[in-house]
Amino acid sequence: MKHERVTRGQSADTKRRGKRPRIGFHAPISGGLHNALLRSNELDCQAVQIFSRNPRGWKAKPLSDEEVELFKRVRRKTGISPVAIHANYLINLAAADEGMLQKSRASFREELERGILLRADYLVVHPGSARGACEADGIDACAESLKRAADGLDLGSIRILLENTAGQGECIGHRFEHLREIMKACPGLPLGVCFDTAHAFTAGYDIRTAEGLEATIQALDREVGTKKVRAIHFNDSRAEYHSRVDRHWHIGQGHIGRDGLRRVARHPKLSHSAFILETPYDKPEDNKPNIEALRSFISGSP
Numbered sequence: 208m209k210h211e212r213v214t215r216g217q218s219a220d221t222k223r224r225g226k227r228p229r230i231g232f233h234a235p236i237s238g239g240l241h242n243a244l245l246r247s248n249e250l251d252c253q254a255v256q257i258f259s260r261n262p263r264g265w266k267a268k269p270l271s272d273e274e275v276e277l278f279k280r281v282r283r284k285t286g287i288s289p290v291a292i293h294a295n296y297l298i299n300l301a302a303a304d305e306g307m308l309q310k311s312r313a314s315f316r317e318e319l320e321r322g323i324l325l326r327a328d329y330l331v332v333h334p335g336s337a338r339g340a341c342e343a344d345g346i347d348a349c350a351e352s353l354k355r356a357a358d359g360l361d362l363g364s365i366r367i368l369l370e371n372t373a374g375q376g377e378c379i380g381h382r383f384e385h386l387r388e389i390m391k392a393c394p395g396l397p398l399g400v401c402f403d404t405a406h407a408f409t410a411g412y413d414i415r416t417a418e419g420l421e422a423t424i425q426a427l428d429r430e431v432g433t434k435k436v437r438a439i440h441f442n443d444s445r446a447e448y449h450s451r452v453d454r455h456w457h458i459g460q461g462h463i464g465r466d467g468l469r470r471v472a473r474h475p476k477l478s479h480s481a482f483i484l485e486t487p488y489d490k491p492e493d494n495k496p497n498i499e500a501l502r503s504f505i506s507g508s509p
């Protein structure tokens with residue numbers, strides 16, 4: 208993946224320093240997948256996350272050749288990279304119910320196929336919920352699901368990123384150890400990690416303070432290796448510390464706060480990752496203050 212290309216919003220200074228994270232937000236795909244790239248480019252972003260389909264339905268309309276070509280063409284023109292796809296929300300790769308598990312595996316395989324067609328860099332997925340079973344069974348089921356879903360596919364350069372969760376309900380993935388176990392069980396798969404700041408915080412990693420962040424980064428490094436962290440979901444949290452509730456909020460207006468998030472954005476062990484905002488919005492332009500905050504953290508202005 209070439210990142211040298213200078214795109215809008217990437218100053219000569221950024222190019223010289225080279226090591227600043229690429230930033231973006233979860234962009235809407237209304238009117239066509241390529242629109243997410245255009246909207247990101249308009250807001251001077253270099254990276255993007257999208258859904259490749261309706262995230263709340265099992266049925267997805269197959270991608271047409273025209274859609275795929277248009278997406279690739281606009282991507283070449285805008286230079287947006289990396290492109291992350293977030294898997295749909297119905298998928299539960301750790302489901303204890305057999306019917307749900309089969310449906311989830313088929314749907315995840317379809318997500319992979321779409322990601323490969325679109326030449327996405329990452330497919331982000333939550334490990335799932337082991338409701339009715341113990342955590343260890345959930346972890347085993349998730350690993351088995353990943354292997355089956357990818358079986359026989361030519362994955363190309365796509366990488367599956369396991370996202371840490373808030374631990375809501377009986378979700379696994381709220382401890383970095385869970386992610387480590389899943390990765391260990393799938394040595395043949397290109398796996399990585401997507402680190403969600405709001406999820407980590409409400410799961411009990413106190414990233415508000417400098418010491419808390421250092422302890423969190425050390426745990427991340429020890430369990431999965433920070434090199435494996437390819438994307439950061441950069442969100443403040445409307446839910447309180449250790450509440451295990453998943454509520455993303457605007458940068459600096461939640462319980463993590465500006466200082467805590469600034470330290471995350473400037474942490475040298477995370478600078479190779481793409482930083483993606485998942486803060487709530489009605490129109491893409493509403494993201495401007497959050498994008499500005501993230502950009503100022505990274506560029507070092509106060």
Ligand SMILES: [Zn+2]
Nearest residue numbers: 293331333370
């Ligand atoms: Zn997610």
Ligand SMILES: [Zn+2]
Nearest residue numbers: 370403440485
């Ligand atoms: Zn997230």
